[in-house]
Amino acid sequence: MLRNPATSELKNWVLPLLTFAAALCPHVASATLGEPELSVQTDSAKFNGSIKVSEHASYRLHEIQLPSGTLLKEFVGADGNVFAVVWSGPRTPDLRQAMGRYFDEFTTAAAKTRHPDHNHLQVQQSDLVVQSSGHMRALSGRAYLPQAIPNGLSLGEIR
Amino acid sequence: MRATRAWRVGLCAAACGLVLSCGGGDSVGTSGTGTTTTTTTTTGSNVASVVVNSGPANNTVNTLFTTVTVCVPGSTTNCQTIDNIQVDTGSYGLRLLAPVVTLSLAVQPAAVGNSLVECTQFADGYSWGPVALVDLQIAGESASSVPVQLIGDSRFPSVPADCSSTGGTEEDTVTAFGANGILGIGVFAQDCGSACVSTAQPATYYGCSSADCTASTVSLANQVQNPVTYFATDNNGSIIVLPTVPEEGAATVTGSLIFGIDTQSNNASGTETVLTVDAESGYLSASFNGSPTPLSKSFIDSGSNAIYFNDSNIQQCTDTDYSGFYCPTTGSLDLTVTLQGVNSVTSVVDFTVESAETLGTNNPTFTAFPTLAGTNPITDSFDFGLSFYYGRRVATALDGKTTSVGTGPYVAF
Numbered sequence: 077m078l079r080n081p082a083t084s085e086l087k088n089w090v091l092p093l094l095t096f097a098a099a100l101c102p103h104v105a106s107a108t109l110g111e112p113e114l115s116v117q118t119d120s121a122k123f124n125g126s127i128k129v130s131e132h133a134s135y136r137l138h139e140i141q142l143p144s145g146t147l148l149k150e151f152v153g154a155d156g157n158v159f160a161v162v163w164s165g166p167r168t169p170d171l172r173q174a175m176g177r178y179f180d181e182f183t184t185a186a187a188k189t190r191h192p193d194h195n196h197l198q199v200q201q202s203d204l205v206v207q208s209s210g211h212m213r214a215l216s217g218r219a220y221l222p223q224a225i226p227n228g229l230s231l232g233e234i235r
Numbered sequence: 236m237r238a239t240r241a242w243r244v245g246l247c248a249a250a251c252g253l254v255l256s257c258g259g260g261d262s263v264g265t266s267g268t269g270t271t272t273t274t275t276t277t278t279g280s281n282v283a284s285v286v287v288n289s290g291p292a293n294n295t296v297n298t299l300f301t302t303v304t305v306c307v308p309g310s311t312t313n314c315q316t317i318d319n320i321q322v323d324t325g326s327y328g329l330r331l332l333a334p335v336v337t338l339s340l341a342v343q344p345a346a347v348g349n350s351l352v353e354c355t356q357f358a359d360g361y362s363w364g365p366v367a368l369v370d371l372q373i374a375g376e377s378a379s380s381v382p383v384q385l386i387g388d389s390r391f392p393s394v395p396a397d398c399s400s401t402g403g404t405e406e407d408t409v410t411a412f413g414a415n416g417i418l419g420i421g422v423f424a425q426d427c428g429s430a431c432v433s434t435a436q437p438a439t440y441y442g443c444s445s446a447d448c449t450a451s452t453v454s455l456a457n458q459v460q461n462p463v464t465y466f467a468t469d470n471n472g473s474i475i476v477l478p479t480v481p482e483e484g485a486a487t488v489t490g491s492l493i494f495g496i497d498t499q500s501n502n503a504s505g506t507e508t509v510l511t512v513d514a515e516s517g518y519l520s521a522s523f524n525g526s527p528t529p530l531s532k533s534f535i536d537s538g539s540n541a542i543y544f545n546d547s548n549i550q551q552c553t554d555t556d557y558s559g560f561y562c563p564t565t566g567s568l569d570l571t572v573t574l575q576g577v578n579s580v581t582s583v584v585d586f587t588v589e590s591a592e593t594l595g596t597n598n599p600t601f602t603a604f605p606t607l608a609g610t611n612p613i614t615d616s617f618d619f620g621l622s623f624y625y626g627r628r629v630a631t632a633l634d635g636k637t638t639s640v641g642t643g644p645y646v647a648f
Contacts (some may be wrong), residue, residue: 143434144430144436144437145430164532166427166430166515166516167356167401167436167437167438167439168356168401168402168438169401170397170400170401170437170438171400171401171402172396172399172400172402173400175402179400179402182402183402183403183404186359186360186402186403186404187404189558190558190559191359191360191404192540192541192559192560192609193298193359193413193538193539193540193620194323194325194326194357194358194359194360194406194417194538195325195357195358195359195536195538195539195543195618195620196358196359196539196543196559196609196611196612196618197358197359197360197403197612198558198559198610198612206402207612207613208358208359208402208403208612208613209358209532209543209611209612209613209616209618210358210532210534210613210616211325211326211358211421211517211534211536211538212325212326212327212355212356212357212419212421212423212426213327213423213426213427213428213515213516213517214515214516214517214518214532214534215356215358216532216613216616217358217612217613218613231614232614235613235614235615
């Protein structure tokens with residue numbers, strides 16, 4: 077179900093193309109932070125039944141069960157763009173894929189951030205927040221765009 | 236540019252020398268420079284000495300280290316003793332930083348062919364390096380042909396793209412890692428488990444040639460192994476015993492890592508509370524501040540350097556040297572949290588939080604702080620790090636192994 081008209085127009089030709097690309101890709105494709113939810117639909121096509129979509133007051137939530145056992149959640153705002161990704165499971169997902177153009181900003185900031193130990197990381201930029209915690213076999217985290225959080229949505233709900 | 240691991244670089248420039256002079260027996264002493272060293276010792280062939288200090292890169296606080304001896308498999312002479320190995324109940328398996336390893340160790344083959352190399356994922360980054368076998372000695376315990384990881388091995392310099400795509404920073408040097416190695420003695424026997432046996436997991440194990448790497452399955456036996464499972468008798472778990480540390484902290488702390496539970500006279504279970512943990516994740520549950528939903532991703536972890544939890548009523552430090560830690564302005568805060576095991580057993584734990592900035596400013600050479608606490612990056616977690624271990628005897632029972640008080644995976648204290 078696509079609400080964004082622009083996205084719907086693209087669906088007929090882009091979706092099969094992306095699906096084909098995803099089939100070639102060794103990783104699980106996923107939607108990308110800051111970009112339209114179209115790529116979530118790509119996952120739906122590839123992993124039939126492994127994606128669950130639910131409507132909430134201020135966002136649409138896609139829950140993608142990755143083959144690794146990790147659950148990847150993607151929060152889509154009213155503008156049709158992904159404003160947060162959340163992961164939890166035995167392994168960290170491909171964050172370059174999930175965070176898109178924000179990934180390099182994340183790793184650059186992470187290198188300048190103090191790491192208290194191996195089990196915690198908090199990156200706080202004006203346009204990007206990445207928070208990660210856990211231990212071996214159980215890692216969780218989230219990345220979100222603070223300026224794109226829907227009005228009234230508690231950060232605690234992005235989990 | 237490399238981030239510092241602790242709240243401040245050079246934290247213990249003056250204190251590190253004290254470690255070498257720590258004696259046995261239980262004592263809290265004051266040296267001539269006004270820095271305290273706190274010590275507790277249990278004796279026995281199954282007891283390794285452990286110490287809290289600033290580590291090999293002089294940049295850690297609340298980080299527990301021990302010493303191991305590794306040998307080329309089958310050799311009793313081609314051996315190397317390596318200190319500054321972090322003791323971590325939040326991971327599984329021994330990993331050594333390859334630049335400190337002087338032995339020539341053959342790399343294991345991968346199921347897909349070529350050499351078995353691993354991408355180890357931590358919450359703050361990843362480490363890359365091949366798997367080799369060693370004969371391991373720690374205290375009086377020995378383990379033959381244990382698969383270990385050699386992190387940052389120059390034979391495999393190229394990190395695959397899908398490994399680095401898990402984010403954070405690359406931690407392949409002693410400075411970046413904060414230790415000469417890490418001894419993962421948490422509740423599981425392998426670092427991946429059954430998930431890696433049937434499926435070549437992304438960003439985990441690979442078969443690597445000199446040119447490239449391909450994701451590989453790995454049998455349970457060939458995965459990097461928790462060495463405790465290899466010990467002849469004391470193989471069902473371990474116990475960390477650390478002395479009580481004054482609220483203001485200590486320059487160094489010396490304690491004991493006892494192998495086995497109920498296998499010797501020095502590791503008997505008593506009246507401790509046994510909290511079983513999830514057999515997939517190692518998590519247990521906690522409730523704090525009357526939170527409406529339990530903090531389901533909580534854990535007890537010697538590899539975490541503070542107590543990490545969220546309480547919006549406590550002021551966070553503003554000085555960037557202490558970023559992420561709490562700096563309550565009202566002196567010390569006495570708080571209470573309730574842990575709940577998967578077995579529904581609960582335990583109420585009292586703990587104290589003091590300003591990280593005050594602690595660090597008052598005693599800049601200290602490395603052990605029982606009241607150090609910080610914000611948890613995720614909302615539904617309470618992480619009982621090394622602050623929690625001071626003054627306690629914390630047992631970690633391995634998955635599926637029995638003791639006189641239960642069957643692992645559990646944590647008891």
